Amino acid sequence: MTHITKPRVRHPSLATNAIGLTRRDYEGSMSTLCAGCGHDSITAAIIQAAWGMDLEPHRVAKLSGIGCSSKTPTYFIGQAHGFNSVHGRMPSIATGAQAAHPDLTYIGVSGDGDSLAIGLGQLCHVIRRNVDMLYILENNGVYGLTKGQFSASADIGTKAKRGQVNHQPPIDPVLLALGLGATFVARSFSGDKAQLVPILEAGIRHQGFAFVDVVSPCVAFNDHEGSTKSYKYTRDHLAAAVEADLVLPMAEITTAYEPGSAREVKLPDGSSVRFRKVPDHYDPEDRDKVYAYVRARQAEGEIPTGLLYVDADAPHHVDTLGTVDRNLVDVPFAELCPGSERLEEVLAGFR
Amino acid sequence: MTHITKPRVRHPSLATNAIGLTRRDYEGSMSTLCAGCGHDSITAAIIQAAWGMDLEPHRVAKLSGIGCSSKTPTYFIGQAHGFNSVHGRMPSIATGAQAAHPDLTYIGVSGDGDSLAIGLGQLCHVIRRNVDMLYILENNGVYGLTKGQFSASADIGTKAKRGQVNHQPPIDPVLLALGLGATFVARSFSGDKAQLVPILEAGIRHQGFAFVDVVSPCVAFNDHEGSTKSYKYTRDHLAAAVEADLVLPMAEITTAYEPGSAREVKLPDGSSVRFRKVPDHYDPEDRDKVYAYVRARQAEGEIPTGLLYVDADAPHHVDTLGTVDRNLVDVPFAELCPGSERLEEVLAGFR
Amino acid sequence: MSNPGAAPGGGKAAGVNDFALKIATANGTGSASANGLLMKTIFRMGIPVSGKNLFPSNIQGLPTWYEIRVSGEGHTARRAEFDLMVAMNPATYAQDVREVRPGGWVLHDSTWPLPDELQRDDVTFLEVPLARLCNERFDGARARILLKNIAYSGVLAALLDMDLEVVDALLEETYGRKKALLDSNFEAVRIGYDYAKEHFDCPLPFRLEPMDETGDHILMDGNTAAALGCVYAGATVAAWYPITPSTSLIDAFSGFCGELRKDPESGKSRVAVIQAEDELAAIGMVIGASWVGARSFTATSGPGISLMSEFIGLAYYAEIPAVIFDIQRTGPSTGMPTRTQQGDVMMVAYASHGDTRHIALFPAHPGECFDMAVAAFDLAERYQTPVFVVSDLDIGMNDWVVPEIRWDDAYQPDRGKVLSAGELEGMEKFYRYLDADGDGVAARTVPGTHPKGAFFTRGSGHDRFGRYTEDSDAYQDVVDRLDRKVGGSVERLPKPEVRMAGGTGANPAAIGLVTLGGCRAAVLETQARLGERGLAADVMRIKAFPFGPEVVEFLLAHDRLFVVEQNRDAQLRSLLALETEFPLARMTPVLSYGGMPLSAKEVIEAVERTMTAKPATSIEEAAPRRRRKRA
Amino acid sequence: MSNPGAAPGGGKAAGVNDFALKIATANGTGSASANGLLMKTIFRMGIPVSGKNLFPSNIQGLPTWYEIRVSGEGHTARRAEFDLMVAMNPATYAQDVREVRPGGWVLHDSTWPLPDELQRDDVTFLEVPLARLCNERFDGARARILLKNIAYSGVLAALLDMDLEVVDALLEETYGRKKALLDSNFEAVRIGYDYAKEHFDCPLPFRLEPMDETGDHILMDGNTAAALGCVYAGATVAAWYPITPSTSLIDAFSGFCGELRKDPESGKSRVAVIQAEDELAAIGMVIGASWVGARSFTATSGPGISLMSEFIGLAYYAEIPAVIFDIQRTGPSTGMPTRTQQGDVMMVAYASHGDTRHIALFPAHPGECFDMAVAAFDLAERYQTPVFVVSDLDIGMNDWVVPEIRWDDAYQPDRGKVLSAGELEGMEKFYRYLDADGDGVAARTVPGTHPKGAFFTRGSGHDRFGRYTEDSDAYQDVVDRLDRKVGGSVERLPKPEVRMAGGTGANPAAIGLVTLGGCRAAVLETQARLGERGLAADVMRIKAFPFGPEVVEFLLAHDRLFVVEQNRDAQLRSLLALETEFPLARMTPVLSYGGMPLSAKEVIEAVERTMTAKPATSIEEAAPRRRRKRA
């Protein structure tokens, strides 16, 4: 049994955030994942981001499907409501919950099996609806919990522990999301908390579907040579092309980076994300350019990471539903039930 | 009740093909679709293509899901085996059948509801597996059989018959297929048989998944102003950017077109497809260029049609499965059952 | 009127206000408006009437029929025998002419003369050149086709003595603003009416005579009523995927919400109607919305329930409310999508893998669709579990004359045990699955209420504290409570409707007729007819699952029991035996599953057939498979 | 040996070859090889043995247990009482020490001393500093952790009088080529063995003594056996989606095919194993492959069956063969994925909406998993319908000593009524759903055979000619035949296993024990134990659904019936009542559903408890809900 690797930070671990909570308050129960599992690092990053953003724990809804990755919501923000649903169907749960109670913070955690196999249809449609939530795909190229079968993100040629070789082309979640019109697309690596934390924060702030694909090695079944989801491969091939740097009220996080030449993208809540434009003319708001850029990098065996695309203005699901500004769950019954008089008028049409 | 609109052709309708069959022999039972339904025109094109290719009817397997479009396999090649399965799940039926008996000709017919809503997951995975079949998506932007609800390919802003307006971005099947690595991607229009027939023929010849998106107006629920799936809109905005011209043993079809500047793409069976490169440097084998091209055209409100992308060399599903060259259904039981002696050896490990 | 309602009312002289006619047309020719006009005219004349729309799974061109039954006594079941056939579709002339009862009448469009071989000398043919007449008077294919239907209504008005003022009034209401349309409709009616008066001696021996039996009634289909119930129950999220015959429920819901749920200031909506990508997503959205505390529902049919099975098990085990309307159609598989059946009874009772058991309500007509829709939300929240409202195509899509829907403004939704921020504040610690009150129902919280209210919802093994567990006792503790909880719901479920032949409180008759859902109409008619023949039969109509003690009492009180239902496998009968331990051998199945609404004729014949045969009650006779008798 | 197999064989003096031990370790520490070594050593000593692996739904770190029962009598059921506990996991010391029977023994790794509060004076503690010893002799964390397990095997070898030569031989077989590994394993065994000999007086009062009871037997798990059955039955397409506890069935199948299905010339494969994107796709692929004539199957567990429901209805109605292995786990919903249960019995019988009924086979142990896998393909093709092989985690994933699997080279697959090109050539015209032979089974064709063989397969309404229909009679004609067809399958289904207390052919005893699947072992042991106490009980073990006449006969022949099964809702009992019309009230449920393999103790207690209470058989006592008694 492994404890969550605590976020490596400079200041005393009992520092409190704006609402007086310490990082501990954002932890959950003890992880039961394998020692060194990439998912635990992502859990730590979520804890860090939630703490850093002063989220009220009980206003957070954590959702997941089934898998090692989907177990992780138990390991962060213990005081948040959690829903470990069924395999591959978390997006529909989130969509319904979000429509009825939009002003909670929705954090969905899934795996590549959960999202790209049994759940691919729901993932595509939650992207299309632009449901306002953070969706983290903890991508290890295998089905961890069922002991190492290939997932749809496994690369051609990778060998499974039992020796079989995968022959099917992988589905790239980032390209899929871009193609389906996702309004926030990012990729990172479980081992790179410095990059991951601000991305998660930006994703939570984004008003719409924030899709974050995190390469997260499975040390039990997919952390060996030949797998692009291994620690080694990822470390070697990381092309931290685009780094997101979230300008927050608090100084400590920003200080973790040097500014460098940057381009501002306003987020709806007023905060802003700056891009380090490693490639010239990189435009995080031009879907086609981003798509072409990612394809090009991957053709060179690189994994572009960072906040790759964002469209802060697209209407999200609740906007398109056209529901009242209040949470539907807060509308009093009196305003929902038309009452006996209106009934008379209605029935008139049936006499 | 409408009869299938017979293919308009020059020669007497009772001409026979190389195996001595007339077009009539490739028809099915009488269509029960609405008069003028685009799907009936596609049916006629399928009949034309099957006749033109001298397909042995009983060696053809017709599969579909549920919907008006999915009803059409009853209306063509009556002597072929048909399978009208369940809603959105036809790809899995085809995948299993194809793996067991690859040398039949598989023709799948689906609709935009069948393929892009309930069936989206299966569509994505059958593309990924590159199952060797022709897959026709009869795309009308609505659910016809259930009376006109929007499908996932309905355009933002289109009005349904009952007056509601669609606010969700459409899923473009062609871009989706390109993004998922489809090895044959084409688009046409039900009203344009001259273009559609050779595309269908090329799709049948293609060894792998041949995806053909056919805009097919629903005259009952989606053939009005404001719908890009209407006859009018399609006629106005057709950008027959790329026309496929199949060079066949028979002369009659080719004569239907003037060659023009062309580029040859060899198909595995030796026949070849030529592209009229309306845009300069159009390269049907460069996935990224094609993707960019389609996006660009659509940005201008055009619908690029024709055989847009082909990769003739990619291994298809049965190749990757690594099964014997014979159909599995033809392997005699004696070669499948190891017999009692081998059993002894096997059991040795369990004593 | 009596049915649904009080006991059968005063019968009329045979013929008057007691006949059935059938209209044969082609799908997509717009006969719906004409048929609706006829139904509503009769209804407004105060006469109990029922209509059955027999349509194909097709949008245009295939044959379609509309059956209208007039019954002064108030019997709304399908009448298998037809006194008058309106044969407008040459494609089905043969079959249609065959279906008229000897001595009956055939009205047909003589523009296309009947082939001689179809002539029958035991029926009277009324020839009206409707197409020709309309083509002479009206321009444009569309108008001609549509008005031809109105024209045959005119003929019927004359033949059946309809009140033309009522007809005109209805046309006014429909086309009031559209003057041109209105005039042409008026004219079309007259074309038929005058032609009939001129050529036939009107009225026919069977005809209409104004009554006062529909005053406090409405003419509505079950899906519309159910949708209205969802509006009044305060449902705020509907997630669905289109499927016949449930689609019109959501259409009606959206329609009603357009007016009734619009926020006056912002013009925005107080409801979210989400068209999901499939049924798995639809039920997922419902569960998600219910999880955060919204009243949420979906409507589907058999194939959808099959697809929802996994999620239904999650809602049962994780204890999340969900209201599911199953508008049944003929199965299995895709089956006959536009035909009715009661084939999902067993499935909804035990849907999903593992040990599960679900609450189900069985409306018998549109009126109950409204009431049970409301009840379903109360029950789902009270017991934190999926609740099925099991309707069918006949109830859901056909127009029924039912007592007007009433609403008590004192109604407050039963949210069940949902802890408020205040209650949580006062608590030491909150544990999700504690059976504090001993009724098997644990208090729940909704996200965002209060820091103390947070818990983890999961479909995997959990203990009474809501913690993950793989421990046998901790697991059993929870599933045993679930069983008690659902069993305990009986106290709040609607009791069966019991109609003693001798009147309320009378001693049991020898025969007991047990049924559910839309079969009610035919079974009550059967009770009346058998009574007339001196065969006293009591009726029990099941309204809910799990069954209450009243169900057992009725079964025990009758020697000869018949279970009348619309499926092949006698599913209600099976459920009764399983859940009450009452012996199967003592319940004779009466089964009708061809997809048509049930007629009393089928039931009466089955009962009489069996009553003449000797009962098989001894276990020793038990065959190694289900013994069934079909209607 | 006797069980499974002939009647209980010669018992030994208590203690010798009659005891149970439990090994507590942490998941992912590689104790599997050590436990396997112990199992196989005992097996090779000719002594009946059974092992139950109780593992968590986790990959690394959580507690896991392995139970070994030695029974000279050949009883393979779980033994709830433990004579010896090997406590290697400090995290569970407390619970583990508690579980040893009074007078029992606890072997623990004294590297981490037991907290005083855990001491018990009614058990003997055997302290071995295993970790320390291994750390002294071996280098590297990996080696040390793994070999520590081998070391405790060495201790047990000494304590239980194991044949060291057998142990060594087994190590040779495993590590033969890897010299270094082999030596360190030898050494690890000696470390434990010598330490025990030195510090404790070996052997313990209960110990092993070579027998000759396993000669013609094998040690195998059910999923491996089922996979082998699929290979021998000639299955050419397997489509699946990973889910515990069914995954190892497909893994084994792929493994076997790697050797047994490789084409000698091309090296290519004579089988297609397709990992689908989910269970809906998996069953779709199976149906597609079966449709073109391949023998095709899938393996899944409860959640997968729920997701396959819609497709199962299609296969039933369109009459397409499909073999489905349901390796049951604890439900509902995700439940306890690594615990066993028999919770899907009702579901597989009637899966999918509408009227459906499916053939199911219930293996009791790995030997039958092989036989029934083969039978399933014959039945699926003979009756053109889905056939379920209903196994569970206990049967599928635990090692059982069973009679060796035999294969008759004369076996030819029963393809059922599949028309050849020749037959079609000779036919006037082929119609798909004609009941030519009156057995309800219509001849089918596979695509590509012959022009005359083409037909249209659909899940929508169709008539006996295979044409689309919405006609009541044409529809009923087909579904009535389907019912006859599946009912008729009884003649080819395996008959129940009946074990009369008085021996074959003896008069019925007063008590009848009815059970299915893996419960068999515990129920046969119960029969033996009750017999010793003078309570004669006959046993009927159900092997298939639908039930044959023998099932009814057995029920009718017994006054006191107990139905023993592993679910909460007495699903087999329900199915028996529904399908045989035998009264529920006369069958007392004995239910164990905590997720653990069944032990005779639970059954015996339940039976004795009830035998002292008065039977409740009268209908009048029937409660308005299922009355159940739990084990």
Ligand SMILES: Cc1ncc(C[n+]2csc(CCOP(=O)(O)OP(=O)(O)O)c2C)c(N)n1
């Ligand atoms: C309906 C259903 N099918 C299959 C399973 C078994 N299952 C559990 S987790 C899992 C795959 C998880 O893979 P992924 O989502 O990548 O998570 P990871 O363990 O790799 O983090 C599967 C197939 C299930 N729980 N439910």
Ligand SMILES: Cc1ncc(C[n+]2csc(CCOP(=O)(O)OP(=O)(O)O)c2C)c(N)n1
């Ligand atoms: C499981 C299931 N859900 C819903 C339906 C109802 N249904 C039948 S066809 C259809 C949509 C068809 O739309 P599309 O595929 O676009 O075909 P079209 O009629 O437009 O050609 C739906 C939702 C069904 N048959 N099965």
Ligand code: SF4
């Ligand atoms: S199996 Fe892989 S994914 Fe699962 S916990 Fe272990 S390392 Fe992580």
Ligand code: SF4
């Ligand atoms: S409803 Fe639309 S799609 Fe269906 S048949 Fe008519 S025109 Fe075609």
Ligand SMILES: [Mg+2]
């Ligand atoms: Mg994974």
Ligand SMILES: [Mg+2]
């Ligand atoms: Mg469509």
